[in-house]
Amino acid sequence: MWIHDTLTRKTVELVPREPGRIAMYVCGVTPYASAHIGHARTAVVYDLLRRYLRYAGYAVTYVSNYTDIDDKIIQRAQDQGIAPLDLSARYIGEYLEDMASLNVLPPDITPRVSESIQDIIDLIGRIIANAYAYVSSDGVYFAVRKFSRYGRLSGRSVDEMRSGARVEVNEAKEDPLDFALWKFAKPGDISWDSPWGKGRPGWHIECSAMSLRHLGAGFDIHGGGEDLIFPHHENEIAQSEAALEGQQFVRYWMHSGMVNMGAEKMSKSLGNVMTVHELLEQYPGQVIRLYLLQTSYEKPLKFxxxxxxxxxxxxxxxxxxxxxxxxxxxxxxxxxxxxxxxxxxxxxxxxxxxxxxxxxxxxxxxxxxxxxxxxxxxxxxxxxxxxxxxxxxxxxxxxxxxxxxxxxxxxxxxxxxxxxKKQDALTVVATEVGAAVGDRDSVSSLLDG
RNA sequence: GGCGGCAUAGCCAAGUGGUAAGGCAAGGGUCUGCAAAACCCUCAUACCCCGGUUCGAAUCCGGGUGCUGCCUCCA
Missing domain, CATH: 1.10.730 (Isoleucyl-tRNA Synthetase; Domain 1)
Known part of the structure; x- marks a missing residue:
């Protein structure tokens, strides 16, 4: 099989680490809200990849995580007066139902951050030992400039990024580009003990820890949505290879395209979201899946x-x-x-x-x-x-x-x-899209044909 | 401002040098008591624009135009 590798920007033949076996990891969701059609696209794409590889005779181990602890989850849980892990567990349940409706097979292993803390701490320890990270006043940070290959995946140099737009100002960092591996807890926050102090993992380190834990260094395919290329996957490579001392982290990087609502990317922060749940009320899951498969997985898909x-x-x-x-x-x-x-x-x-x-x-x-x-x-x-x-x-x-x-x-x-329901569905969804986009021209362009 | 991507019929969409897949919609026909389904036929001298390379370009090169992604949480 041939796949398009983001890192080399070439379509290359897939040569597994071990003949006949494929180890793949795909970044899963942060379950703080209902999954939208964009999440569904990513899940369907990698489910297809996994199914095809199995069909082609490979023994596939497919790992996909849940980021069940992060800032948004904590914030939402606080708003609702419930425990963060209860909130994420609820949305994980919903996500599983949605995926089942789309005939997405459950991954072989679905690690959660909250259950992988020790692996994360161990990995951070190795990175510090190798002098790629430092302990600061509010957490442990990765020193980006010490990793010479930083920027290769996303095709940018550290100097471009610095001269570029807004980089968060944080006095605790030695360099604005550095990112958190471990964030010290504020009083009352959910936290775990670590050698550096009570806290919780940064976003990027979890995927390195969980993929390496379950698949080992140099596993075959790491996938995700293309919006994760930077900074998430760039950071994963840096921290993983900083810990691995010369070993390669991942053999092939694959990225699936975004779903756009009208001209823009669909995202929770823009509020132009069409959830899987809403769509399932109108369309059979199989129809949604077929819709997602009609376009090449790498191209943007206009809803x-x-x-x-x-x-x-x-x-x-x-x-x-x-x-x-x-x-x-x-x-x-x-x-x-x-x-x-x-x-x-x-x-x-x-x-x-x-x-x-x-x-x-x-x-x-x-x-x-x-x-x-x-x-x-x-x-x-x-x-x-x-x-x-x-x-x-x-x-x-x-x-x-x-x-x-x-x-x-x-x-x-x-x-x-x-x-x-078929005819009715078109009308109902059009109305919902109208509400989501709030612009008549966009709605009519979505109805074309 | 920096780094990318895309532009093919009414709509979706494949196609990276050899003369435009497939689907939806539309029109015509066969079949049928009617209808549906199914089957057959038609439907881009043409791939955003202008140059160039080539025997030959949607496909390569240069220059435009338009749309868009990332640079901040994101699938």
Missing amino acids: SISGFGQAFTNYERMAEFEAFLQGSTQASNADADVEFEKLCSGFLSEFDSSLADNLNTSRALASVHEFMTRVRYTASERALAGSETARALETFRSALWVLGLDQTSDYMTRKSSLLA
Whole structure:
């Protein structure tokens, strides 16, 4: 398989650390609010990667974390008068439900920051021992300028960043670029003991600690949304390799594109968010998933109502096609035609090579459509043999499994009610988008088509 | 201000040197008691603009224009 590596900016062949095995880590969510369609995109993309790798014969270990302790969680919990870990646990539960609805398989390991404190402390200790970090008045900081490769992933130099815009002024730092590994607790804050004082981890260190803990140095793929390239992943590389003394942290870096609402990136701070939960009220999870897979994973995806309509129609076609195959397995006892077998195997090989090419889902989906059309055409010309429909069904289902679009029977079961909602859904979501964006021109552009 | 990305039909979208995949929508047809589904046909002399390289460019180079991401928490 070939993947686009952010660090080298090239599409390269994936050569695993250990033959036949892939170790991958993807930055998960900070559960302080409901997940939106952007979070869903990232989860679906890496779920697809994981499914494809498994399909291609690799033994995959997939780790994805929960940042269940951070400033926003603490703030929100305080506002609501509950414990921070209770708040994050609640949103983790919601997230799991949302992901299940999108047919995202649970990662093999889902570490939480609150359960990884010792690993984090150990890692910080190694970084300090290697003289890449220092203890200050309000925490432990990583000394960015001591790490010469800093900036390679995001393609910027430390000097550019300094001359650049606003860098937080903090007297406790030796250099404005330095970032916190450990933040000392204020009285009353949730905290853990450490050799440097009571406190909690900084944001970046957790992912280094958890990925290294579960996958070891030099694991294969580290992924996340592209907005994490800087500073999060840049910092991860710096602190990890500062601790690893020359060993490589990660072999390949992958980043998925953002979901935009209108022209802008969807984000909680901009308030232009469409949550997975809201969408699930209107669309089947499988339709949402198909919508997300219609675009290459690296490109920005502009949220579009008409796009959901198209995905709905397309998923309908897939589900109907599978039902058709299932309904006609007893068609005849004739032997399978050679050409028909070629049709099936040819489809699978095209499908496979499309996904092997940096997860080209657009092309993979084009093959799926072509396959459906050809099988249907054959069926309109002559009766299919039972062995042929069985073969076509097996072929089709294996492709849908890789895409995570295999919950067709569930779709068909609820078909009539879903279709009744289809038109209505477009209107309802358009209204919600209007509220989210608050601009008529943007809304109409989202409705185009 | 610094560093990136993108620009393909009404809409979504693939395609990194060899003459424009696929889907949605639309129009026409076959089938059908009607409808739906299914099947067939049509639908970009053309890839933001201007130059250049080449036998040949959506694809490479230069210059524009437009949109956008990161530089702050972020998927």
